[in-house]
Every structure is written in structure tokens, then in C-alpha cells.
Amino acid sequence: MRDLLPILKILNNNKASPLLLAVQIALTFTILVNAIYMMVLKEQELVQPTGLTEQQLFSFSTNLEGTDDEKNAALDTDLADIRALASVESASTITSMPLTNWGRSLYVGLTPDEKERIIHAGYYGADETIVDTLGLRVVAGRNFQHNDVIHRYYDGHSESASVLISQDLAGKIRPNDWRSVVGETIYVQSVPQKVVGIVETMKSPWRFWYAYDMTVIGSVREHYIETIIVVRSKPNQRDAAMAEVQALLLNKPGRQVDAFKSFEEIKTENLQADYAVSQTLKAVIGALACVTMLGIFGQARYTVYKRRKHIGTRRALGATQADILRYFMIENAVVSLFGIVLGVIIAVVVNVYLVNYFGLTSVPGDYLIAGAVLMLIAGQLAVIYPALIAAKVPPAIATRTA
Secondary structure (H helix, E strand, O other), rough: OOOOOHHHHHHOOHHHHHHHHHHHHHHHHHHHHHHHHHHHHHHHOOOOOOOHHHHEEEEEEEEEEOHHHHHHHHHHHHHHHHHHOOEEEEEEEEEOOOOOOEEEEEEEEEOOOHHHOOEEEEEEEOOOOOOHHOOOOOEEEEEOOOOOOOEEEOHHHHHOOEEEEEEHHHHHHHHOOOHHOOOOEEEOOOOEEEEEEEOOOOOOOOOOOOOOOOEEEEEEEEEEEEEEEEEEOOOOOOOHHHHHHHHHHHHHOOOOEEEEEEEEHHHHHHHHHHHHHHHHHHHHHHHHEEEHHHHHHHHHHHHHHHHHHHHHHHHHHHOOOHHHHHHHHHHHHHHHHHHHHHHHHHHHHHHHHHHHHHHOOOOOHHHHHHHHHHHHHHHHHHHHHHHHHHHHOOOHHHHHHO
């Protein structure tokens, strides 16, 4: 620590360069910490579970012909034929699928008055097989029973029926005891619906939506001109199941199959933009880190060149190479610490602004501490080579004229 006081005196006498470097470190620290936090949030969104058996699922839409009763009978036949395939474990009809950006959003409340609504939720209509097909987990109450299911041509949500709701929606309705929602009547778009069960996780069709985790599944099977069928294959047999189901349906006269996709394909399409953002943030973080380290490296090289005579004088007075190396490492640490402290202050101010005006989540203190440690280590790594050059300055340089 005997070098600290001389270092502070030298930095005080030559403020401009160290101050500019400290400001660069502070700004880089602020940007890096926020960018890393945003990247982590994006990464968490990309791996967020949907509650579905994703690797076994695929879905498609297909046309139904004839009268209302004929469409209903054709749907029964299609589902029975698909379930009979050796590679298929279960099949159901549903009004839309999570992450497809297409479906219904309806308001939910404990009274029919829209003004007293609690929140909006995504709505799906399905039959009693949907829990097994999607791989949902009922955490309170019970699954649909066959007698719960009713048929509608379209707009099944307008029919009073039994419903399953997501645990997040139950928690929104009854924050202190979400299980107590089972058995209650809730109003979905002012229509009374009896809650018979709660599923652990079920997402709405729109991932960007504020109510993405709020979901209602009504025991209403709809069969419009087209219907959506979701199939759960047996483990590791999805490709075979997709080929068999497609061949089965296309052999039926007049039958069309659209949007035939595995759930992983649906998820990939939906997450593509966020994946690009995540990769861009990684590139920005890497570039900023490199620019900062180059800045520290350049500043240290310039300092060594500028102080060659001073270094030579210290060597002539008995300073070892280790003393010179330690001196420049400490000097860099002092400048870096000043920049980091300044960066923490800026980061906190920026966070307060983002939270107050844009409603964003503030960066946790752990990120600031980890960022400070990483920035300090990066600074020390960047200064090692210039410090080694300084340590090799010969004592004879002290006797030369500048």
C-alpha cells in the first residue's frame, strides 16, 4: 500500500487521461450491467415452461363438411381414427394453441358486471381429453368429465359450462388462497362458468401479452368450418405420428390439412424475434467489453511510454521489476474502482428512471456487484502486458535525456 499515495498524487497531477478512462469505464459498466440483465430476462423467457409435453405435441387445422351434426360426427370419427394409430397416445380438439398469436381474450370477474372485472384471460374450448393430450397437471379440483362437455358450432365461450383455470389466474382471483376458487362461479365475458379444477401451468396464445399466464379452458367442444386438432404422440414417435396422421386425413375425400406443425416449430416461430434480440445483446456486451479493455490497454501503454524516464529513475533507485508491475496494477485498479463507483451511481439513477417512467424491473444488486468484480478483473487483465513492458524498462534510461 506504500505505492497508493504516490499514485494518487500522480493521478491528481494528470487528471485528464485517467478521468476520461474512468468515465469510459463508468458508462460501459452502466450499459453492460443493464444489457446483461436484459439478456438474462430474454433467456429466461426463451426457456420458460409452457406446461405442455412439448416434445410429443403437434397440431393442425382441418376442414369439416356438412350440417352441424355431420361436422360433429366427422370430428368424432377423425379423433377416433387418430387415436387408433399405433404412434399416437392421445388427440383432442381445441379452439387455439398457446404461442400461436391467435385466439380469444375475455375478461374474468366474480360478477357479470364488466366494470368489476378482475383481469383478462386467454380462452380455450376443449373436451375432457385435453388435459391428458396437452400433458397438463391438475393441482386442485378435478379434470373435466365426459358429462361436463357441451357442443357449440362457434363462440363456445358464450355458453355456461365447467372450466379449468390456470394457477396464476386462480391466484389473481384469490391471492390469499388460490385453491379456494375451485367450486366457485366466475364470469367470463359476463357468462357464468363453474371452476371445477386448476391446472399448474397453461399459457395464453400471446406471449407478449400482460395476461400470458392467465388462462381459462372451457368444457365446450367447437366444430366450426375448420377445427383445430392437437395430437400427443407416444414418446420419441412424434415424427412417425405426424406422417401417419397426415396420410390418414389426406386419404379422406375433400379433406385439407393446414398449419401442420410440431409444437417446437410453433414455439420457434414465436420466439424468433426474442432469440434475435438475445443474440444481439450478447454481441453488444462482447463488443463493449472488448472496447473497454482496449481503452484500458491503450491508456496503460501511453502511460508507460510517457513515464519511461520516471520508471527508469525508480529502477535506478532500487525498485524491482515486481515493484513496477505492482505499481501499474494498483494504479489501474484505482482508476477502475473510481469508474465503477461512478458507474454504479449512474446505473442506480438510470434504473430509478426506467422503473418510474417505463415500469421496467430494476436491475438487482447482485448484478451490480458481479458487474463491478468482472469490470475490475477485465481492467487488471488489460493492464498486465503494458505493466510487464514497464517492468522491463532498464535503469539506464534514467541517465538519458528526453
